[in-house]
Amino acid sequence: MGKIILTGDRPTGRLHVGHYVGSLRRRVELQNSGEYEKIYIMIADAQALTDNADNPEKVRQNIVEVALDYLSCGLDPAKSTIFIQSMVPELTELSFYYMNLVTVSRLQRNPTVKSEIQMRNFETSIPVGFFTYPISQAADITAFQATTVPVGEDQMPMIEQCREIVHKFNTVYGETLTMPDIMLPDNKACLRLPGTDGKAKMSKSLNNCIYLSDTEEEVKTKVMSMFTDPNHLKVSDPGQVEGNPVFIYLEAFSKPEHFEEFLPEYAGIEELEEHYKRGGLGDVKVKKFLNNVLQAELAPIRARRQEWEKNIPAVYEILKKGSEEAQQVAAQTLRDVRASMKINYFDDAALIKEQMEKYSK
Ligand code: TRP
Numbered sequence: 001m002g003k004i005i006l007t008g009d010r011p012t013g014r015l016h017v018g019h020y021v022g023s024l025r026r027r028v029e030l031q032n033s034g035e036y037e038k039i040y041i042m043i044a045d046a047q048a049l050t051d052n053a054d055n056p057e058k059v060r061q062n063i064v065e066v067a068l069d070y071l072s073c074g075l076d077p078a079k080s081t082i083f084i085q086s087m088v089p090e091l092t093e094l095s096f097y098y099m100n101l102v103t104v105s106r107l108q109r110n111p112t113v114k115s116e117i118q119m120r121n122f123e124t125s126i127p128v129g130f131f132t133y134p135i136s137q138a139a140d141i142t143a144f145q146a147t148t149v150p151v152g153e154d155q156m157p158m159i160e161q162c163r164e165i166v167h168k169f170n171t172v173y174g175e176t177l178t179m180p181d182i183m184l185p186d187n188k189a190c191l192r193l194p195g196t197d198g199k200a201k202m203s204k205s206l207n208n209c210i211y212l213s214d215t216e217e218e219v220k221t222k223v224m225s226m227f228t229d230p231n232h233l234k235v236s237d238p239g240q241v242e243g244n245p246v247f248i249y250l251e252a253f254s255k256p257e258h259f260e261e262f263l264p265e266y267a268g269i270e271e272l273e274e275h276y277k278r279g280g281l282g283d284v285k286v287k288k289f290l291n292n293v294l295q296a297e298l299a300p301i302r303a304r305r306q307e308w309e310k311n312i313p314a315v316y317e318i319l320k321k322g323s324e325e326a327q328q329v330a331a332q333t334l335r336d337v338r339a340s341m342k343i344n345y346f347d348d349a350a351l352i353k354e355q356m357e358k359y360s361k
Contacts (some may be wrong), residue, residue: 002037005030006146010048011062015069016209018193018202021252022152022185028074039080040144041070046086048054050130065316069212072305077318087323090330094139101168102135110134110158138162143221143330145178153184153191173340189251198227198245199249228283235282241273246286262292264298
């Protein structure tokens with residue numbers, strides 16, 4: 001059996017450069033590598049509703065934003081199946097059966113759930129749907145028999161939980177589900193890109209994101225006002241590179257050709273970092289370089305987005321086709337699951353015979 005990818009995003013806002021280096025860029029490479037038999041990219045609207053139940057309009061509005069971001073990054077509907085989670089109702093049925101294989105205390109120990117509960121002050125009033133979303137995420141992955149789940153580091157506990165469910169299901173009901181592997185970004189800076197303010201995470205509410213759909217001007221303004229080393233006051237002062245978002249972004253984005261084009265006096269990132277640490281290299285110069293690098297990377301994405309924005313019905317058509325295809329694949333897995341659990345009563349000739357014999361004595 002070939003390798004199969006499933007991954008996705010919650011449609012709660014436009015995607016930002018953290019999504020890009022953490023996952024999107026890789027997806028496009030994987031898509032074009034030809035190594036995968038199937039690639040499924042899911043817009044996780046049902047999962048987004050687990051903590052936005054009072055605001056379905058937000059989710060509704062952002063589905064097309066995420067789809068536009070996907071297409072503009074180079075995800076190609078001819079090679080990848082892009083679909084909407086709630087359009088595949090089989091996923092909810094799978095979740096319902098998997099719920100019996102997971103304990104409440106195991107969910108409470110899931111680090112992502114734990115920290116999100118704390119972050120959002122859900123402590124005392126967690127919606128059951130939110131609490132159980134790791135189970136629904138396992139349904140997303142297994143419905144497509146995914147072997148490979150390319151995601152950011154923050155999703156590690158979800159994949160771990162999914163693997164446990166697969167193991168439990170296969171042990172209890174017989175080999176049915178495919179054991180998935182997580183695929184993390186290979187560059188350390190890409191694991192978790194900090195916000196422009198230096199905070200650990202980019203988040204819309206913190207207003208510290210650079211969006212893929214930002215204009216050239218917006219990107220420039222954000223880069224030039226980025227947080228750097230607060231102790232690097234004078235150009236001659238030695239500066240710190242670790243934890244300095246400007247350098248983390250450069251590690252995530254810059255390529256040798258960017259140095260050749262925009263900063264030929266440095267051989268590469270190491271030399272630039274050495275100079276900054278030694279002192280004598282000003283923040284403005286580094287930020288201008290970062291701006292050039294980001295503009296070079298984002299310009300083709302922005303241009304493709306503008307093209308797709310002129311044809312919104314085509315974007316919905318892609319999602320509709322993708323959802324229909326995904327639904328058929330998930331339906332097959334659900335048939336396999338029901339057969340393994342022996343709850344496929346009407347396809348089960350042995351069951352009918354057994355009951356008949358019981359009553360014909
Ligand atoms: N939890 C993911 C996120 O917040 C989205 C998601 C839902 C997902 N189901 C998935 C990712 C299955 C990978 C596999 O971005």
